[in-house]
Amino acid sequence: MATVQADSNKTVILDIRVPSxxxxxxxxxxxxxxxxxxxxxxSCHVCTAGDDNHALIWDLSAMPSAIEDPILAYDAKHEINNLLWSTTQPDWVSIAFSDKLQILRV
Structure with missing residues (x-):
């Protein structure tokens, strides 16, 4: 499970078998x-997006070792409000910022 705290720049990955x-x-x-x-x-790839205008794709296959850097990064023109990874076309991620929607090929 992936979660974020309000106004935090970190994404926390939890194992639901040991969520503590x-x-x-x-x-x-x-x-x-x-x-x-x-x-x-x-099950090893997650995308995060935020107020720093970045969409980042992470490879979690090295867990439980520390994950230091994303494997892909995209810089939008404004703060990214939302994203969706396509279930029918898994090579595409959509991001929403300002009054725009962009489709990104990963």
Missing amino acids: FPVAELAGHANAVNAVAWAPHS
């Missing part, structure tokens, strides 16, 4: 994280 402590913390954003989406085709 985080398995990993993804701290690649400079400002608050607004959205998180798991890859529909992989």
Whole structure:
């Protein structure tokens, strides 16, 4: 499970079998994280987006070792409010910012 605290720049990854402590913390954003989406085709990939205008894709296959950096990053023109990883076309992620919607190929 992936979750974020209000106004936090970290995404916390929890193992629902032992939810009392985080398995990993993804701290690649400079400002608050607004959205998180798991890859529909992989249990090891998650995308996060936030107020720092970045959408970041993380590879969690190295857990429980620390995850330091994302494997892909996209810089939008404004704060990203939401994102969705397509279930029918898993090579595409959509992000929403300002009054725009962008479709990104990963």
